[in-house]
Amino acid sequence: MKQQRITLPPQYMLTLVTRYVTGKFREQVRSVAFIIIYLLAFQMVILGSPGGMSLGITLGIIAVILGLTLFMEGLTLGLMPLGETVGLLLPGKSRLFQVIIFGLLIGFISTLAEPAISILRTAGSETAVWEAPVLFHLLERSPGMLIGSVGVGVGLAVAASLIRYQYGFSLKPFILITLPIVLGVTLLFTTSDKLSSTIALAWDTGAVTTGPVTVPLVLALSIGVARASGKQHGTSAGFGSIALASLFPVLCVMLLSFGLSLTLPDPMDETSFFSAEHRDQALVFFPDEQTLEQHAYIRGSEDGRRAFYEDEQAYRQALSSLAENHSLLAGMSLSQWLAEHATEQERKYMEAEGISSPSGKDPYQIPVPELLQEESVSALRAVIPLTGLLLFVLLVLLKQRPRYTDEFLLGIALTLVGMALLTTGIRIGLAPLGDTLGRQLPRMYQVEDHEQSIPITGFDKQLLYEDISLEGERQQFFYLRENGETRRVLYAPDRHDPETAVYTYTRTILPAAPAITALGIAVVLIFAFGLGYGSTLAEPALNALGRKVEEMTIGTVRRRGVIRAVSVGVGVGLVLGVLRILYELPITLLIVPLYLLLIPLTVWTDRDFVGVSWDSGGVTTGPVTVPLVMALGLGMSGAMQSIEGFGILAMASVCPILSVQVYGFLIRLKEKRTMKEIQQEAPDEQ
């Protein structure tokens, strides 16, 4: 007798589906509510920006919630059960070397699939090749090698984790051996001018490589392997693989940087870099002179451009040719170049040549359909190769099928649609919102320059002198004596009133350094904390980790508790990251002590919590957090004229490890207290 399939009446089906959909949707609304309300409130109340929500932002927010709902459900239905099934069956049906190869492949493919590298390139978009040659080479000239080394790191980490589960080794020795090595290499790097600029990049790669698809998949796979191998008992089994995937790539990137540094020239100043004298060294980074020249226009300053040419004549000639010769601007329009890259002097020269600077920028329109298409492609890239590999292993090597094929296919489809919607929503909704705030925030702590007008009485035209340039351009100036010093000041006819003989001299008063107000900093730090806290609450990979923790501990450790602990950690991490940018602290000064603090904590922490806490560090930086954090970091570092936006993600990665360990301590402390009370109050019957 075969069990008949039940067909429900349509209204009952509708009730079931409606209840299911609204339940899932409500859950995601709750998870993103904080960050959305927070960003809008900050924009409206604190920064006093007008506008509220534009159509793009509203659409973006709806897409984020919808995307998160679909993505999470897709993971639960498709990828996670697949990962767990493969994990369960793999150790029993394959040899050790097969498990290692599988782990390496999973790690490597997942790194290629995650769009992490584009984030790092954005962070390093201001990197100057002459100041940080190795960093520039890694990001701009050989990103393939960078991704490759990260991939090798993640692959090694996954393989090491699978072996660890199969033989029942604890995570602690792995961390206690790897961490001092990574920290040691970091400290060594600080001693070299060439290498120190890559430290922040290396630590950031550790943070960004583990994305929203990799984490749940690797987690499910690890739990499966750990359960099947049966070497461990208790709730810790299966956690800790993400931790190694955050540490190993750091080491790999550092090793690659070291290798590259042997062949690359030392840092130098911009003028020397573009000068003909160092042309051979500069051409290590560029295929030909024309590309180098192009670089001088799009990344260099006026000094660099001047240094590139043999004499002033050649420089001016090149400037004059910009209107026709667009290749020098690498696709950038002349007006954009004039507005963003040219100096005042260059602009004046161009004006004199009859090439005017733009009156204003066209309002930027977000091309939603193109974005959606782009994000769909990256969603496909993130999901399909990994799923393909797992399916291949399941179907061909393990000769099994997913338990529910229809459910699995629906899961994969939902994951794809969800991820595309989520990332598009973030780009049109949350990121612009964060970006606006990031750019406006520096206003909060900067004491602005202001001008002071001083009337000079008894001004006479006889005081004026005139000079002439090589092109025959004339200008008038006068000498001003102030505080015992005589300076040359350009004459502006509109400030001179010949009738009263008064010349209004305008003097710019520079703020006393540092240009920072205590209240402004407090607001910025509060903003950074809330941004980290709120965006992490909505992070899908963390949600998946929280669910797994709750499931494995039968609810004694709650998902909400873990998520909150991690979010607080990310919040604190961002505060530290912002402080680093504000006070220009070296990244090593923050990273090394924090990780050193983690060594004793890791030794003391309960075995159950070590894996969970280290995994939390890896999962925090996902699709919701990264764009918002980068917006803040770039906005801040742009305002502080810092060379790089790196390091903030690394901080957002280390602090949650600490906060989750503290949370674990608190739980164990409470448990011990309860146990003690039970013992003390028990009647003495023994």
Add this chain to the structure above:
Amino acid sequence: MSSRVTCTVHHSISSRLIKILDGSPVEQILLESCRNVRQVRRPRPFGLPGVRSTLDDAPGERLHILCSSDHTEELIHLLAREAQLKLPGRGSIIQQQVQIYTPESPQPVKMKSPKLSQITCILSDSGAGEETAEVILALGIGVPVVTRGIGTGIRDRLGLLRITIPPEKELVHCVVPTHDAGGIMQLIIEQAHLDRPGGGFLYQTPVELGVVDSRMIIGPQEYAASIEQIIAAVDDLKGDTSWRKRYIEPKLLKFPLLSRQWEITISCMEGLSNTLIKAAMNAGAGGATITRMQRTDIGEFGAWERITCIAAEGSSAKILKALSTASGSLGSSVGPIEVLEVPRAYSFGS
């Protein structure tokens, strides 16, 4: 005849118990994670008057030991002594008589008026376990033990629509005096909303003997003796626990209970449950609950699953036969089929 011994302890103790069981004459040991829920009463913060009452989840582990009845008493003494179960709050241990299915002896053992019973609630809604545990504590029934499982049944027959019903179930177990079991079941059905479609179900199984964890409340002691001590003293004076009967079952029950049901349990290596469940459902089983376990008596902690289904006496023979055939083809990856009497059960629409 065999015994099923279920010992629930704090998770820090379980490794020690597994170690001392090494070499004991047992047929199977399965380990399951659980949580013990108790009420914690603490003075209000900042010296405010009154007491704040919250729920405390202690991580625990449940050992399901299958052994021959001859060794049961010795085993229970050993475990109770090692885990100090006489102290309230340390855990509990119960023994149930199960029939290991063979075609010759398919019937469960009929126990004559057992003093204790175990009530198992299988709840569908997430968070329902917490609510039910709270109800059990509020009624002063005992320390509830919560575990997790995956349900199959109607869900699997809905096609893709199954995804709208979460498969995860929370299982709440509590041991109660048999004379109160009916009344308590009525109360739980009402309080835990089992009288709604898809809410879940509950059933009662007889317990032969056991040490029950009575430490329901943790907090400052207000009297010279705790309520547990007073109850134990009255039990001693009265000679049994029937004086404690609190719930008088009305003649006409609000929620009609099913009788003459059997609990059929079988364990297997993880991943094989599909085959067994399919066989049982094709033979007429309405559904099954899968719980994840670790088998500890085979040298390593192997990932195992335990399948439990409740079936009417009339259809049980067929299901048992189908399960027996299916398990025969899987060899040593499957444990024996255990059959236990279920005097009362309830599910919506029953």
